[in-house]
Amino acid sequence: MKNQIIELGITDRERALASEYPDLFIGRVVAQYKGQYQVTTSETTMASVLSGKLRHQTTSSENLPAVGDFVLLDRNLGDFGKGIIHKILPRKSAFIRMAAGTSQQKQVVATNIDFVFLCMALNNDFNLRRLERYLSVAWDSGAMPVVVLTKADLCENVEDKRIEVERIAPGVDVLITSTFMKDGIVPLLPYLRSEKTVAFIGSSGVGKSTLINDLLGKSEMATKETRKDDKGRHTTTHRELLWTPYGGAVIDTPGMRELGVDGINSEKSFSDILKLSKKCRFSDCLHETEPGCAVQAAIEDGSLEEARLASFKKLKKEASYNGLNSKQIEKRKIDDMFQDFGGLKNARNYIKNKNKRK
Ligand SMILES: Nc1nc2c(ncn2[C@@H]2O[C@H](COP(=O)(O)OP(=O)(O)OP(=O)(O)O)[C@@H](O)[C@H]2O)c(=O)[nH]1
Numbered sequence: 001m002k003n004q005i006i007e008l009g010i011t012d013r014e015r016a017l018a019s020e021y022p023d024l025f026i027g028r029v030v031a032q033y034k035g036q037y038q039v040t041t042s043e044t045t046m047a048s049v050l051s052g053k054l055r056h057q058t059t060s061s062e063n064l065p066a067v068g069d070f071v072l073l074d075r076n077l078g079d080f081g082k083g084i085i086h087k088i089l090p091r092k093s094a095f096i097r098m099a100a101g102t103s104q105q106k107q108v109v110a111t112n113i114d115f116v117f118l119c120m121a122l123n124n125d126f127n128l129r130r131l132e133r134y135l136s137v138a139w140d141s142g143a144m145p146v147v148v149l150t151k152a153d154l155c156e157n158v159e160d161k162r163i164e165v166e167r168i169a170p171g172v173d174v175l176i177t178s179t180f181m182k183d184g185i186v187p188l189l190p191y192l193r194s195e196k197t198v199a200f201i202g203s204s205g206v207g208k209s210t211l212i213n214d215l216l217g218k219s220e221m222a223t224k225e226t227r228k229d230d231k232g233r234h235t236t237t238h239r240e241l242l243w244t245p246y247g248g249a250v251i252d253t254p255g256m257r258e259l260g261v262d263g264i265n266s267e268k269s270f271s272d273i274l275k276l277s278k279k280c281r282f283s284d285c286l287h288e289t290e291p292g293c294a295v296q297a298a299i300e301d302g303s304l305e306e307a308r309l310a311s312f313k314k315l316k317k318e319a320s321y322n323g324l325n326s327k328q329i330e331k332r333k334i335d336d337m338f339q340d341f342g343g344l345k346n347a348r349n350y351i352k353n354k355n356k357r358k
């Protein structure tokens, strides 16, 4: 049998990182539940837990293992109890969202994804503003976004839609798919090559499951591997990282599908607006009524949609307080108040020096 770890996306990068720990075995987290992890190694898939040391060292939920993580374990066989995770290798990408509530606790949804398919159906699901949010989330994660327009069989002006998407997603690949048409998923295959990991984001019903099932094909059965539980019963192990017959792996976790606007990276998603704003007369132009505003000029001559500027402003506003706790927001507000002094810190120094001089 071919070494399944290769399909699980381990590259020379991870091998080099792991070589510093010759006594440990490399594996990949394929599922996670209640403090336990399913980890696949070159030999097996086994339930694993954090080592005591790693558990004590970990102070933030962001640093706990998540689906997609490459980890180092002390064992490589699943026959004698659980594997112990001693180390999590540095991530090349991570999808993170704020946990519900006001705690601002970060929750890692999935890691080490190379390509993230931003799925949108070519029917009434088609919404460029939503796609902009997905692009922000993707750029924030470190994974490379790829737009996947699904259900091409339902659309009569596919090429028009492609052009609309390319306008808001400069430099991003745009793929047209349909699971109802012959060769309808072929455009996805080049991304599923060996050592690559992909994931899908998109609203409910756009056809993500259908695409994933078609990609897994017959190998889907292989993912439903059985193992003996503690009492010797055969149980079906649940997996959120699956490998495809094309060599690449797919991560499909419920959390991934729900990703929305948590992460904002306006730099990349709005590169067109940022480029225009360099030509504005004022470097701090708000693109409202300022004279010599290149962004407003582009809206006027029709080369930029007004709605696009509106979503840019909305995202900027959300982003300015996003990820800050209440203390930081408070500090931000005070800094804003003291901005003529160069922030609170300088204001403090100023007052201190003034008092000294007295
Ligand atoms: N016309 C058309 N329908 C499709 C296509 N692909 C999937 N569907 C249908 O769309 C519906 C939803 O598909 P799913 O694959 O379950 O959608 P999903 O995105 O996984 O939805 P969630 O599981 O809720 O996230 C199903 O009835 C599919 O049969 C397609 O290419 N064309």
Ligand SMILES: [Zn+2]
Residues within 6 Å of the ligand: 277, 280, 281, 285, 286, 287, 288, 290, 292, 293, 294, 295, 296
């Ligand atoms: Zn401007």
